[in-house]
Amino acid sequence: MSKNIIGVIPPIITPVDEQERVDEKALRLLIDxxxxxxxxxIFVAGSNGECLALTQQERDRAIKIALDQVGGRVPLIAGVMDASTPRVIENIKRFEDMGGEVAVVTPVFYARHATQDETVRHFEEISKATSAKLMIYNIPPFTGQLLKAETVFKIAKIDKVIGYKDTSGNFPDFLKCLRYFKGTDFLxxxxxxxxxxxxxxxxxDGYIPSLAPLFPRPYIELYNAGIRGDIEQAKKWAYIVDxxxxxxxxxxxxxxxxxxxxSKLGFLDKRVIRPTEPITAEEERNIDRKLDELKEYIA
Known part of the structure; x- marks a missing residue:
């Protein structure tokens, strides 16, 4: 396997209409x-995409639309996270039926985690039951489990597991992963x-920033400078990203x-899915002021 899922891969938002159904036109425009x-x-149906706020039907619809619109132009990964191993397997099988290839999997949630080994078993069972490639997703605020680097090493040995997205904020453990997987094809x-x-x-190999669709240039420039090892340019663009x-x-x-x-791109709505706290007029004004400061970087 050669590395092709690299670079800036945003977890795109899911535009929805008044009935909280996927706004297909807006999603297609956002992907383009x-x-x-x-x-x-493109990372569709991630946390930023409100994947678990959508109904199952709409979640699947968002993934299907995204697969169709991307059309192989860039790699697409999809969130299949759920509350049990059987539920994740069902999600992946539907994803496979749509033509999807790389599924992003968290530990299960709404559960009292007893051990790290249960997540290893989670991936073992998924690997046996599906044909998709799998990426580990470590996001402890949402799952209640902080995956240790040593657990990632174990899961990485399971067939079909090709990479790791770390949203734990535990940089020392991420450094352990960078050292452990150096020189391999593991993402x-x-x-x-x-x-x-x-x-x-x-x-x-890359990063997964939510606001990259609005500010593509600084996010891409940071990636390019980072992989070149150009510290000064990387610092310059990291400041803008920050x-x-x-x-x-x-x-x-x-x-x-x-x-x-x-939504300031002009072709999608700001609407969030219930019961998420909607944005207030004052909050909008504060964001508008910040966007005005950064207007030269908006696509």
Whole structure:
């Protein structure tokens, strides 16, 4: 296997209409916008895509639309996370039926995790039951389990597991992974945008930033400088990326702030799925001021 899922791969938002159904036209336009502006891949039905707020039917529909619109132009990965191994297997099988190839899998959630080994078994059972390639997704605030580097090493030995997205913020463990997998084809993506600079300089294959569709140039320039080892240019672009990330806490919900900011592209709505706290007029004004400061970087 050669590495092809590399670079800037945003977890795209899922535009929805008044009935909280996927806005197909807006989603297709968003995907085209990303690809036309040089984004390296698409992550659909991730946390930022409100994958578990959507009904199962709409979640599957979002994935199917994304697969169709991407059309093989860039790699596409899809979130199949769920509350049990059988449920994840069902999600992946539907994804495979749509033509999907790479599924992103978290530990199960809404569960009291007893051991790290249960997540190893989770991946073992999924691998036996499906044909898709699998990426490990470590996001402890949402799953209740912080995967240790040593657990990632075990899971990586399972057939069909090809990579790891780390949104734990535990940089020492990510460094262990960078050292352990150096020189292999195993993919390592940083999910915490504030850690993209050191991660890329030290060998990460890419990162997964939510706001990249709105600010593609600085995010791509940071990636390019990071993999070149150009520290000064990487620092320059990391500063801009850090400034864009100040948008996240400007609303009570990061989903709401992200959706509002990306809605400024003009072809999708800011609407979030219930019961997420909607953005207020004052929060919108604060984001607008920040966007005005960064207007030269907006695609």
């Amino acid at each position: 916008h990303c690809i036309e502006n040089g984004i390296h891949g 390592l993506h940083q999910g915490a945008t504030n850690l993209a600079l050191p991660s890329l300089l030290l060998g990460a 400034e864009t990330c100040k948008i996240y806490p400007m609303a009570k919900s990061q989903t709401a702030s992200t959706k509002y900011a990306i």
